[in-house]
Amino acid sequence: MYPVHVESAKRYLVDAAGKPFFVNGDSPWLPIVQLTREEVDQYFEDRRLKGVNTLLVELIEHLFATNAPRNIYGDAPFTTPGDFSTPNEAYFAHADYVINKAAQKGMLVLLTPAYVGYNGGNEGWYQEMSANGTAKLYAYGQYLGNRYKNFDNIVWVDGGDYNVANKALVQALANGIRSVDSKPHTYHAQRGTAAMQFWGTAEPWLTVNDIYTDENSVVASAFGEYNRSSAPFFLIEARYEGSNGATEQTVRMQAYQAVLSGASGHVMGNSSLWELKPGWQQLLNSGGARSLLPLSNLFTSRPWWMLQPDSANTTLTSGVSSGADRAVAARASDGSFAIAYTPTVRTFTIDMSKLAGPKVKAQWVDPSSGTASTVTGSPFPAFGTQGMRPVGNNASGYADWVLVLESTP
Numbered sequence: 001m002y003p004v005h006v007e008s009a010k011r012y013l014v015d016a017a018g019k020p021f022f023v024n025g026d027s028p029w030l031p032i033v034q035l036t037r038e039e040v041d042q043y044f045e046d047r048r049l050k051g052v053n054t055l056l057v058e059l060i061e062h063l064f065a066t067n068a069p070r071n072i073y074g075d076a077p078f079t080t081p082g083d084f085s086t087p088n089e090a091y092f093a094h095a096d097y098v099i100n101k102a103a104q105k106g107m108l109v110l111l112t113p114a115y116v117g118y119n120g121g122n123e124g125w126y127q128e129m130s131a132n133g134t135a136k137l138y139a140y141g142q143y144l145g146n147r148y149k150n151f152d153n154i155v156w157v158d159g160g161d162y163n164v165a166n167k168a169l170v171q172a173l174a175n176g177i178r179s180v181d182s183k184p185h186t187y188h189a190q191r192g193t194a195a196m197q198f199w200g201t202a203e204p205w206l207t208v209n210d211i212y213t214d215e216n217s218v219v220a221s222a223f224g225e226y227n228r229s230s231a232p233f234f235l236i237e238a239r240y241e242g243s244n245g246a247t248e249q250t251v252r253m254q255a256y257q258a259v260l261s262g263a264s265g266h267v268m269g270n271s272s273l274w275e276l277k278p279g280w281q282q283l284l285n286s287g288g289a290r291s292l293l294p295l296s297n298l299f300t301s302r303p304w305w306m307l308q309p310d311s312a313n314t315t316l317t318s319g320v321s322s323g324a325d326r327a328v329a330a331r332a333s334d335g336s337f338a339i340a341y342t343p344t345v346r347t348f349t350i351d352m353s354k355l356a357g358p359k360v361k362a363q364w365v366d367p368s369s370g371t372a373s374t375v376t377g378s379p380f381p382a383f384g385t386q387g388m389r390p391v392g393n394n395a396s397g398y399a400d401w402v403l404v405l406e407s408t409p
Contacts, residue, residue: 002152004108006184006207012232012264012305013184013208016152020305023234023265024296025054025110026289027274032057032098033065034276036072040098043276046284048105051293055102056110056157056236056267059095059144063123064275082128084114084140092147103153110236110267112188113144113173115160119190124160126169134172141176149181155208156185157236163190163198174205184208188236192217194225201229209233211263215250216323218257223311226262233263240269241288248287249343249398252367253324255295256341256402260328262309268292287368287396294370298339298402306332307339316340317385319348331355340388340403341367347389356407357382363404368396372404379408 004013004021013021026047031040047055060077061068070076075091078084102109114137117124129137148154158174174185186208187195196209209231211221218238225233235258239246255266273283307330310316315338316329327348329340335356342348352360360382362375380386390401 001106002103002108003183004155006232009230010232010305011226011230011262013155021108021264022296022300022304023054023108023267024051024292025056025234025265025267026052026292027056027237027267027269028276029056029058029274030061030065030276031055032059032095033061033068033071035098037094037097037101040101042281043284044101044105044107047289048107049293050289051296053106053296054108054110054265054267056112057098058112058115060114060125062115062117062125066277082131084128084132084136087140087143096147096151099148099151099154103151108153108155110157110186111148111154112157112160113141113177116162116164116170118161120162120165124162126162126164129169129173130166134168137169137172138176141173141178142180145177145179145181149183154183156183157188158185158205159187159189161188161190163193167199171203171205178205186210186236188212191237192221194221194228194233196225196229196231196233201231207231210236211258212237213254215239215244215246215254218254219261219326219328222258222261222263223309226309226311234258235263235266237267237269240271240274241286243271246271247398248291248368248396249400250324251288252291252295252400253341253343255291256367257326257328259299259304260307260309260330260339260341261311262330264305291368294365294367297370298365298367298404302337303332306334306336308333315351315354317349317351319346321346336407338405340405341400342390342403343400345390345392345399345401347387349385349387350403350405352380352386353383355382355405359408361406361408362386362388363406364390365402365404366394367400367402368394368398371395375403382407
């Protein structure tokens with residue numbers, strides 16, 4: 001399956017077999033520093049069983065781990081604190097183990113080589129990066145590139161929660177890695193800023209785009225990046241489950257809104273889980289996490305990469321709304337199928353002529369369980385308009401639903 005790579009004019013990552021790679025991700029951030037090897041296996045196996053194929057992880061951590069920047073075994077990333085020219089073999093050997101364990105579970109690691117931190121403050125490494133300078137950062141990048149060039153399950157994630165004031169620092173690190181390791185890079189900017197929105201589309205190292213939103217702006221951001229470039233992009237972060245009142249439905253909404261608006265996948269987060277504090281095991285089975293397998297199954301069971309976002313509302317013609325209540329739709333380029341998502345129970349209208357037909361099978365899919373039921377009256381003729389309305393709340397007690405439309409003889 002790995003490594004994944006970027007191919008010209010393809011809006012998705014491509015795996016080693018030449019197949020489109022759907023990003024269905026989780027953001028634990030701290031397994032390299034916060035978990036024992038046994039706990040790493042426990043966490044990764046739980047996520048594998050929930051359909052996760054991608055993990056967002058910090059290689060070195062500055063603040064949030066219990067003994068930051070040391071890992072659970074007491075190893076610091078650098079033998080001289082904050083000096084990027086002094087990598088500690090014991091620390092990186094454990095990091096190797098964690099990344100290899102993810103590979104054994106079939107998971108891609110979105111790996112941050114040096115998380116810069118919110119506003120460049122003490123949450124991340126930006127101040128130390130500034131003190132080290134570009135030459136040391138380039139050399140650190142070469143060290144990482146040489147160390148991990150044969151690890152197939154990595155996409156590099158530069159930055160971290162900050163639109164850096166000094167871009168040369170990030171460029172030095174990214175280019176150092178790239179000088180010996182050809183795997184893709186993306187950038188984690190601050191909320192409200194996409195990677196290529198901040199850097200533009202001409203940075204040689206930046207080959208994968210991403211969006212970082214709140215619960216109200218997923219669709220607008222996705223449409224913007226879909227129009228900006230044909231580079232693959234995914235939702236790297238939005239509102240975490242449990243944060244600012246976000247529920248499992250919020251997590252699902254963000255994921256479906258992103259994918260149906262042109263993204264090649266998403267990464268979810270949980271505000272109580274990502275720091276992996278003691279007791280984290282009791283948080284693994286949240287509603288948002290349970291929603292990941294049905295989402296993966298729905299998209300990967302059909303040629304999802306053919307979907308084109310319905311940005312002009314020509315397929316989903318009414319009942320669209322806006323913000324966190326935004327219903328979204330996408331249609332396969334050949335009209336063979338279309339998928340729509342609604343965050344709430346409402347009546348909306350589909351232009352059936354956008355499907356190839358001659359008939360259209362319609363199903364409601366419960367995004368919390370994956371259970372499907374045939375829409376009353378299905379199959380419909382592939383012409384005219386058809387009103388659709390979910391019958392009530394889904395199995396988790398929320399009001400979000402997925403409508404799947406498939407052309408049939």
